[in-house]
Amino acid sequence: MTTMRAMAADRVGPGATLRPQDLQVREPGDGEVLIKVKAAAVNPADLGMLAGRYRWYDELRLPLVPGYDVAGVVEAGDWEPGAAVVASTGHSRTQVGGYAEYVTLPASYVAPKPANLDWSEAATLPLAALTAHQALELLDLHPGQSLLVNGPRGAVGRFAAELARAAGITVLEPGVPVDGAGVVGVGGDVVSVDAALDVVGGERARQTFATVRDGGSYVTVVPEFWVPGGQFTPDRGITPQLVRAEPSGARLTTISRAAEAGDLTATVGKTLPLTDAQQALDLLASRGVSGKIVLLP
Numbered sequence: 150m151t152t153m154r155a156m157a158a159d160r161v162g163p164g165a166t167l168r169p170q171d172l173q174v175r176e177p178g179d180g181e182v183l184i185k186v187k188a189a190a191v192n193p194a195d196l197g198m199l200a201g202r203y204r205w206y207d208e209l210r211l212p213l214v215p216g217y218d219v220a221g222v223v224e225a226g227d228w229e230p231g232a233a234v235v236a237s238t239g240h241s242r243t244q245v246g247g248y249a250e251y252v253t254l255p256a257s258y259v260a261p262k263p264a265n266l267d268w269s270e271a272a273t274l275p276l277a278a279l280t281a282h283q284a285l286e287l288l289d290l291h292p293g294q295s296l297l298v299n300g301p302r303g304a305v306g307r308f309a310a311e312l313a314r315a316a317g318i319t320v321l322e323p324g325v326p327v328d329g330a331g332v333v334g335v336g337g338d339v340v341s342v343d344a345a346l347d348v349v350g351g352e353r354a355r356q357t358f359a360t361v362r363d364g365g366s367y368v369t370v371v372p373e374f375w376v377p378g379g380q381f382t383p384d385r386g387i388t389p390q391l392v393r394a395e396p397s398g399a400r401l402t403t404i405s406r407a408a409e410a411g412d413l414t415a416t417v418g419k420t421l422p423l424t425d426a427q428q429a430l431d432l433l434a435s436r437g438v439s440g441k442i443v444l445l446p
């Protein structure tokens with residue numbers, strides 16, 4: 150039996166922390182791939198799952214290894230050995246975490262790594278770019294239409310803004326003046342937009358919703374703001390929609406190509422050794438780093 154080093158929690162809930170653990174490497178079955186992880190990105194969802202604010206498809210299995218995003222090299226299974234790849238681990242389905250030396254995943258989750266990105270940069274793509282790509286699909290905009298992204302410097306918001314611009318959509322930011330038309334989403338000086346993407350939630354989401362023209366489209370990626378008490382009801386002909394990111398190798402291949410074409414750019418804020426995963430989560434929680442935090446096994 151082969152073992153690997155992973156950063157894992159023995160329980161979830163308030164105060165749960167990660168520690169180094171030696172866990173079994175699972176051999177790939179039919180339609181699966183074993184990937185040697187070169188880099189794993191840290192996402193806000195990793196904090197949520199550790200804190201116990203998270204729903205898995207199946208009963209939670211412990212120890213829990215967090216991590217949605219990996220870039221690495223195929224070791225075995227249903228993919229060319231030695232291939233450089235990226236993948237979302239689809240954690241809510243698989244409970245396979247990227248904070249480890251190896252992951253075993255469905256081959257359908259895997260895509261070629263963009264040739265122009267290094268391992269850390271490539272690892273920033275999967276979850277955030279899949280989410281952004283799905284959000285734009287739901288928003289269903291045409292070239293020349295306007296989109297307000299309310300957190301355009303975060304991972305999902307930035308990828309969404311880049312993909313939208315590449316599709317000929319006019320992307321607006323809160324508080325940034327628009328030629329001759331005031332400032333989007335600030336005080337009484339509100340410009341109407343065709344569509345808005347909320348990546349922040351809370352009061353910012355409410356202001357963002359208010360900027361969408363009647364009959365426009367509105368998508369949020371923040372589930373907390375979707376539940377009773379925070380959810381918008383259909384209003385003014387706008388039906389709010391929630392993105393639930395799906396691990397898709399086909400969509401991720403499109404995203405890899407967009408990165409190679411220069412339509413998507415990766416921003417690594419900090420790299421840390423895998424064993425500093427707890428520090429990485431603490432930094433994320435305190436919003437202490439701009440750009441993605443990436444763990445290196």
Ligand SMILES: NC(=O)c1ccc[n+]([C@@H]2O[C@H](COP(=O)([O-])OP(=O)(O)OC[C@H]3O[C@@H](n4cnc5c(N)ncnc54)[C@H](OP(=O)(O)O)[C@@H]3O)[C@@H](O)[C@H]2O)c1
Nearest residue numbers: 193194280300301302303304305306348349370392393394
């Ligand atoms: N539904 C899904 O399937 C799905 C998938 C992926 C992510 N998500 C969720 O989407 C959200 C964004 O994820 P991400 O990876 O893009 O995170 P991120 O890179 O940390 O970006 C978060 C963005 O929100 C802004 N922000 C955070 N806290 C804020 C606050 N208190 N007030 C104002 N602005 C704030 C940040 O602004 P600054 O840059 O100024 O800090 C940044 O623009 C998270 O809630 C995440 O859990 C959902």
